[in-house]
Amino acid sequence: MEELGDKGDKEVTVVAHCLQNPHTRVRGLRPVGFRPAGPVVQLPCPEFLYLGPERWAVTRNQLDVPEFRRFCRSLLTPFADLLEMLDRQGVRLHIVGVAGSPSCGVQTTSSGYAGGRVRECEHAHVCGRGVFMEELQSELERRGVAFRADEVGSRKEGTGGDS
Secondary structure, three states, X not given: OOOOOOOOOOEEEXXXXXXXXXXXXXXXXXXXXXXXXXXXXXXXXXHHHHHOOOOOOOOHHHHXXXXXXXXXXXXXXXXXXXXXXXXXXXXXXXXXXXXXXXXXXXXXXXXXXXXXXXXXXXXXXXXXXXXHHHHHHHHHHHXXXXXXXXXXXXXXXXXXXXX
């Protein structure tokens, strides 16, 4: 059996919360079919914790405010500590976010809701990171932690990318 300190072929998948627990997604969105192999670190869901289970779909531009960014940083600090220590042990980190998510998108996020009264509103999926993933990746880069990042649940798969 391999010791934790060995520099063997080890990888940990760091996943957006809803990839393991679909009950935290916005109501009406189907779960994203994703089952990682091997060890997993499940990140917290900032939208669920900040806005609650009764929330409606939001876009990145609605979440891109100083208070939400501070909240995200407060959630991710202990996870960044954990990931930094794993990196020092030679563990490869693979971050997996959710396509189109305003918080956890890695390559695509959502944009376009202009505010006002609650109503059916269209939004676009655009290139870019969600707020939470942006804060996480920025913190890991600041610490010199190596990682690769991908996302799952593209709109083409019919999964509804919003968190």
